[in-house]
Amino acid sequence: xxxxxxxxxxxxxxxxxxxxxxxxxxxxxxxxxxxxxxxxxxxxxxxxxxxxxxxxxxxxxxxxxxxxxxxxxxxxxxxxxxxxxxxxxxxxxxxxxxxxxxxxxxxxxxxxxxxxxxxxxxxxxxxxxxxxxxxxxxxxxxxxxxxxxxxxxxxxxxxxxxxxxxxxxxxxxxxxxxxxxxxxxxxxxxxxxxxxxxxxxxxxxxxxxxxxxxxxxxxxxxxxxxxxxxxxxxxxxxxxxxxxxxxxxxxxxxxxxxxxxxxxxxxxxxxxxxxxxxxxxxxxxxxxxxxxxxxxxxxxxxxxxxxxxxxxxx
Ligand SMILES: NC(=O)c1ccc[n+]([C@@H]2O[C@H](COP(=O)([O-])OP(=O)(O)OC[C@H]3O[C@@H](n4cnc5c(N)ncnc54)[C@H](O)[C@@H]3O)[C@@H](O)[C@H]2O)c1
Numbered sequence: 297x298x299x300x301x302x303x304x305x306x307x308x309x310x311x312x313x314x315x316x317x318x319x320x321x322x323x324x325x326x327x328x329x330x331x332x333x334x335x336x337x338x339x340x341x342x343x344x345x346x347x348x349x350x351x352x353x354x355x356x357x358x359x360x361x362x363x364x365x366x367x368x369x370x371x372x373x374x375x376x377x378x379x380x381x382x383x384x385x386x387x388x389x390x391x392x393x394x395x396x397x398x399x400x401x402x403x404x405x406x407x408x409x410x411x412x413x414x415x416x417x418x419x420x421x422x423x424x425x426x427x428x429x430x431x432x433x434x435x436x437x438x439x440x441x442x443x444x445x446x447x448x449x450x451x452x453x454x455x456x457x458x459x460x461x462x463x464x465x466x467x468x469x470x471x472x473x474x475x476x477x478x479x480x481x482x483x484x485x486x487x488x489x490x491x492x493x494x495x496x497x498x499x500x501x502x503x504x505x506x507x508x509x510x511x512x513x514x515x516x517x518x519x520x521x522x523x524x525x526x527x528x529x530x531x532x533x534x535x536x537x538x539x540x541x542x543x544x545x546x547x548x549x550x551x552x553x554x555x556x557x558x559x560x561x562x563x564x565x566x567x568x569x570x571x572x573x574x575x576x577x578x579x580x581x582x583x584x585x586x587x588x589x590x591x592x593x594x595x596x597x598x599x600x601x602x603x604x605x606x607x608x609x610x
Pocket of ligand 1: 310334484486488489491
């Protein structure tokens with residue numbers, strides 16, 4: 297989807313962090329933006345930036361887990377700014393980082409409902425409208441590098457981000473030949489407020505982060521007498537500004553990228569994962585010629601998805 301001018305972007309989780317960065321990047325690219333978020337007050341605080349800069353934007357309060365509410369929000373968005381051309385399923389939450397066997401079922405339900413079902417609700421509500429409208433359109437869902445190469449101790453978060461990555465790869469396959477494209481956005485660290493807002497939008501019935509026993513991390517050994525303590529880097533340097541992430545997504549949509557990544561530093565970890573998988577295939581057997589013929593000529597869709605070939609070198 298090359299031409300974004302005067303097109304309508306619908307961004308969830310847009311009152312903060314990456315979603316807000318995306319909304320600003322879309323506005324700068326000439327789009328009209330619906331900023332969608334559960335937190336109305338936070339929307340009210342960020343909206344003036346758009347009018348002050350002469351951009352057309354509206355705020356829409358929505359809990360992405362509310363299926364009926366989603367339809368009403370999409371109707372409201374289209375009544376204000378016309379047909380939706382870009383959907384970004386970006387709203388997300390985290391839960392306390394504990395090994396899975398220490399997780400509560402409440403946390404399981406909370407994070408899977410927002411991060412997976414919330415994104416599904418966006419697709420089921422808005423993609424049929426995009427197909428019907430017929431104009432070039434694009435869907436992005438925010439996954440994470442941790443959905444592709446897992447972070448120890450964050451099973452619930454990782455699995456929701458892996459789920460939406462698989463969802464978008466399949467969606468991109470199913471949308472081939474239509475007017476709608478699809479991308480997985482898997483950022484590395486970006487300036488955002490997930491560890492704060494997740495506890496603001498968390499149902500009151502769930503335990504608070506403070507009530508959850510944190511993982512025990514061994515403290516670094518004290519310096520030996522006369523030795524300088526190790527100099528720690530400025531960890532904030534690992535994160536990129538949310539507006540830069542937004543610009544990266546804008547470019548990814550215009551190029552029709554299947555994957556949109558932010559940090560080149562994560563490439564070797566992803567490569568290591570796929571190399572480990574390649575090493576795991578049996579080497580003591582050669583492919584069975586009959587089976588190979590069946591897969592090659594009748595069930596190619598099981599063994600090799602052409603969607604992966606659509607990703608160009610950036
Ligand atoms: N910041 C990072 O480093 C990073 C890295 C990888 C992936 N991500 C993903 O990016 C997305 C945004 O993260 P962020 O860091 O900008 O967080 P953030 O907290 O700054 O923004 C998230 C927004 O989502 C909203 N939200 C939460 N639940 C909602 C619901 N049910 N309905 C509607 N809105 C809801 C919150 O109110 C908040 O405004 C998340 O999906 C997160 O998992 C973030």
